Amino acid sequence: RVMFPVLEPFGRDLASQIYTASPPPPDVKDTLFYALYDSIKAVAQQYPNLNRFVLKGLAKTSGSADISIGFNIPPGSVTVTAGGRNLQEGVDYDINYDLGTIRITNQAILTAGLPVQVNFENNASFGLQQRSYLGLRLDYMAKNTASEQLSIGGTIVRLSERPFFTKVNLDEDPIRNTMYGLDVNYRKDLPRLTRLLDKIPIYTTTAPSSINIYGEAAYLKPGHAPQIGKGEEGLVYIDDFEGSKSGIDLRFPPISWTLASTPYQAEDPNGNILFPEAGLNNDLDYGKKRGKLAWYQIEQVLQQFRANNNPINDANLLSDPRVRPVYQKEIFPQRTTGFGESQLVTFDLAYYPSEKGPYNFEDDPSRLNPNGRFANPRENFGGIMRNIEQTDFETSNIEFIEAWVQDPFI
Structure with missing residues (x-):
């Protein structure tokens, strides 16, 4: 890992060193790489004339006489060569087939530092087919x-x-x-x-x-x-077009989600600021309009009627659209699902705008009922947010955010 003591070593900080010379070098613009810091990686790569910085280093490691080749290696399938010469098992090296390791016993090979090449038959994937x-x-x-x-x-x-x-x-x-x-x-x-x-x-x-x-x-x-496939019509895939699309599942893990910030500069249809307290900093009024919002995932056992580990036996409750199981065929009727993959793991949110959310210290009696609930819950908000580790969307070919949302007015 390389650590720079400055924020922009190839941009602003480099310019501060170059412009100290009088007069500055004529090719100073061909040296400063500002796009490396104010643009994404894909854009910065469009400036090959500036991408000229190279970091070089040396590293030294110590060799080991043990070589790991993995488990389940068939006896007699290992060939070891050193400097183009075939080595003999039991003389130049020993093999532990249980641990999958090779130990070079010929000290002359270790002392000479000859490159050792191992060819073997990997039997790890054999014998798994039923x-x-x-x-x-x-x-x-x-x-x-x-x-x-x-x-x-x-x-x-x-x-x-x-x-x-x-x-x-x-x-x-x-x-x-x-x-x-x-x-x-x-x-x-x-x-x-x-x-x-x-x-x-x-x-x-x-x-x-x-x-x-x-x-x-x-x-x-x-x-x-x-x-x-049943009968004489088996189904195989020439190309799995569904697998050609990769995505980042934002549902998991649930602990990655946190309470959202108060919406800043959010306006109503008339142009009025809905949450002026969003501009406050280190103030208790910052979350005074935050309603109660919970996010969770329902255990699939609790959604199965008459399951052995399900204490809920009320069919009407388990059939409620807000808690019932959702199957892939409901959303993707043409998708082929494997065994145990029919039910979707949903990301559930429950919003209670009449109740106070976390970090809501509202004590204005004009906004609260005697029972502690909000008199006008339409003024409140609830939200969650999370970060995405992948930030270079253009290079990763990330084009859009896809979400399937259940109708909340069922």
Whole structure:
């Protein structure tokens, strides 16, 4: 981390040093980089003639004989080279397959400082796909005598894969293939053929003659997992256009939201200032028109009727539009949702303009009823605010703020 002792080292503070010379250098305008401080990053990058400052430094670290390669490494799949020479396991290095570490034991390699390169097969992503392989074999002996046998057999095998998500990409669709097989085995002794062959003068049989016929046929019926579609119409995605849009979810975390400041210079339709106390500083009257506002997220268990952990069994209360669960299909009817993703996590706000909000020290009896509530709640306000860490909207391609708001007048 580099720390500058001044606020604008390449702008105003640099100018204060340059203009001390008399006369100032003629190329002073090509040196000061004011856009770096009064514009966003995307705009500052449009001045390559000013973007000429380079910071250089040196760092020195100590090497280690241990190299971490991760867990679940197949034995025998690691190749280690030093300076283009293959190293031998057990002689030049040792591998701990349980911890996934390599220790160089050849001190000559460490002393020489040769670059060590490790190639290995990462088996971390293998074996995670849920597969099932089932088979059934049936044999029927249709005829079984001393001279003749006939057997019929059938085989059914199925290979199934279960996807992690219901939205799968092309060439990654989970299979559910079934293969049917049928085989027939027939054998019969032919004593007449044996006697016929014995009559040939130049040929003599040494074993009884028989005929064997064996045949089999198979049929493969391809299919797909039912999670991506029923029947023969599976659904895979050539391109996930929904995933091409990234956003910043402003709902989470809820603790990032704080009470909003008193609206400054807010006017009514006639041009009158609604909250003149917004210009006050370090004054108790600053929040005298702040109403009570609460923001929260309802636990999904409390929205499910007859849930085991839900103490509320009133169906009318759970059906109230202000507290009922909201599902993605209500807002996005064409969206494909995964298992457990059907319900939306809403960001709820409850506003009580007749009650005092936090830091409201209003004690004017003309504005308060005997019960402590405001006589004219229309004069009050309530609001919350939060910061956004990403400030360079142009570079990040952040174009708008999208919000789905429930009708408060239901």
